[in-house]
Amino acid sequence: NAGVTQTPKFRVLKTGQSMTLLCAQDMNHEYMYWYRQDPGMGLRLIHYSVGEGTTAKGEVPDGYNVSRLKKQNFLLGLESAAPSQTSVYFCASSYSVSVFLGVPQPQHFGDGTRLSIL
Amino acid sequence: QKEVEQDPGPLSVPEGAIVSLNCTYSNSAFQYFMWYRQYSRKGPELLMYTYSSGNKEDGRFTAQVDKSSKYISLFIRDSQPSDSATYLCAMSAKGKSTFGDGTTLTVKP
Numbered sequence: 145n146a147g148v149t150q151t152p153k154f155r156v157l158k159t160g161q162s163m164t165l166l167c168a169q170d171m172n173h174e175y176m177y178w179y180r181q182d183p184g185m186g187l188r189l190i191h192y193s194v195g196e197g198t199t200a201k202g203e204v205p206d207g208y209n210v211s212r213l214k215k216q217n218f219l220l221g222l223e224s225a226a227p228s229q230t231s232v233y234f235c236a237s238s239y240s241v242s243v244f245l246g247v248p249q250p251q252h253f254g255d256g257t258r259l260s261i262l
Numbered sequence: 263q264k265e266v267e268q269d270p271g272p273l274s275v276p277e278g279a280i281v282s283l284n285c286t287y288s289n290s291a292f293q294y295f296m297w298y299r300q301y302s303r304k305g306p307e308l309l310m311y312t313y314s315s316g317n318k319e320d321g322r323f324t325a326q327v328d329k330s331s332k333y334i335s336l337f338i339r340d341s342q343p344s345d346s347a348t349y350l351c352a353m354s355a356k357g358k359s360t361f362g363d364g365t366t367l368t369v370k371p
Contacts, residue, residue, distance in 0.1 A: 187350070
């Protein structure tokens, strides 16, 4: 059971380049999330999805796009990378609230993608 | 003002010490409270999870929630070098979690 797998683990981009980060989970979770983690700023939610084919904006969505074409995959795209997007990106997944009668479910995280933009 | 404030640390303690990690929050809608542990260059992993005021114990770890004071704590007894990590508090409302910035703990042998 791999849990949440993120690829790639490391990447260096030049300003203006584009790339896609892939997240895959094998726990049949409905909810998936993308966060960025920066020193002194904790985990900040970029986008999230409550089911296949649905996405929503989080706290810091600007400059990012996401897609959830399959239940197990959640893609994060950077269309035109900027140095301010240098960060560690974490994907997480969880069971849906509705399955557990409204009880929020804890999130399971991948090990992150370390992205540097020069 | 952030919805969740976590004692920033860092903390450095000798092996065997009792450690107290703390968070305060301002959003009364938070119903569920979690502690995650994050080792260097790894993702956060869920350590403890509670949804009521009071204490919850799991081995050397005790999570304490005081909803009236909007204050949560994680206590680690008999701390070990393997407990050295960053600890994140998190709180949930309406299906979304808000995280504290984390406290880095070092337990010295």
